[in-house]
Amino acid sequence: MTQQVPSTEPELAGVRNFRDVGGLPTTDGRRVRPGRLFRSGHLASATAADAAFLASLGLHTIFDFRNAADLKLDGADVELPGVRHVNIPLTDPADGAEFWQMVRGGDLDQLRSLLADGRAATRMTDSYRAIIRERTAEHSRVLHSLAEDSTPALMHCAAGKDRAGLSIAVALLAVGVEPGAIEADYLKSNDPHRRYVVRRSDNSPSGTSTEVMDLLSPLFDARAEYLAAAFETIGKTWGSTDAYLTEGLGLAPETRERLRARLLD
Numbered sequence: 001m002t003q004q005v006p007s008t009e010p011e012l013a014g015v016r017n018f019r020d021v022g023g024l025p026t027t028d029g030r031r032v033r034p035g036r037l038f039r040s041g042h043l044a045s046a047t048a049a050d051a052a053f054l055a056s057l058g059l060h061t062i063f064d065f066r067n068a069a070d071l072k073l074d075g076a077d078v079e080l081p082g083v084r085h086v087n088i089p090l091t092d093p094a095d096g097a098e099f100w101q102m103v104r105g106g107d108l109d110q111l112r113s114l115l116a117d118g119r120a121a122t123r124m125t126d127s128y129r130a131i132i133r134e135r136t137a138e139h140s141r142v143l144h145s146l147a148e149d150s151t152p153a154l155m156h157c158a159a160g161k162d163r164a165g166l167s168i169a170v171a172l173l174a175v176g177v178e179p180g181a182i183e184a185d186y187l188k189s190n191d192p193h194r195r196y197v198v199r200r201s202d203n204s205p206s207g208t209s210t211e212v213m214d215l216l217s218p219l220f221d222a223r224a225e226y227l228a229a230a231f232e233t234i235g236k237t238w239g240s241t242d243a244y245l246t247e248g249l250g251l252a253p254e255t256r257e258r259l260r261a262r263l264l265d
Helices: 048-055 068-074 097-105 108-115 119-134 136-148 163-174 179-190 210-220 224-238 241-248 253-263
Strands: 037-040 061-064 084-087 153-156
Touching: 037 163, 061 136, 097 108, 108 119, 108 210, 119 163, 119 210, 119 224, 136 163, 136 253, 153 163, 163 179, 163 224, 163 241, 163 253, 179 224, 224 241
Parallel strands: 037 153, 061 084, 061 153
Antiparallel strands: none
16 A cells, blocks of 8 residues: 655655655646656665655656666666566667767866857757657557556656656646646755755866856756757647657557556545
């Protein structure tokens, strides 16, 4: 039996950006049921206390959207007894590998050439658009799984912001959550206690200077413009959210109803 989620959000020591999306409103006056759908950053650094808390949630499935490069960098998730772990990479390990090496190890001049003058933010919006256009099979798999037997579920990537953020957004769109509420939840990833800790190979004052961190900031921010780019791509590619769900993701009306039954009050 699924246990009740504590009313106060936990402060996990080794897991960033954890939260329950329960309570978000739908366009027809319903709400997402607490304790059914969670999101976070990776679980590789979870402490014993963190793991005990996560085990108390009664999770059925953890969806891990990291690729092989992420797993090499951060490590595998801690194992939770009786919880199914499903790895569905939403980005190719080779895609941008050189870019991310530069982010972590490049000097100031290299970072300026790579990220200045809006180039970092443009890269992020392009990534969001590409995931929506190109990862329909993966998102379809997640939603069909949720509709069948995979709740309560936790979705995560590395920071719990981009790949997990988009996957949560798609699931919430499928059950009719208001876009404004989806955006508000997405932007919570900017809260200081949730925010991803940027890793730099040069931890000296020059390697982590204000200018360096300002250049990197667009990559590690949750920005409304990024999510808006994803929603805009749905409209431009499929014409409407309903068409995206039915044609793009192959969700039949009965599947969406099962999703709503599993995720909504």
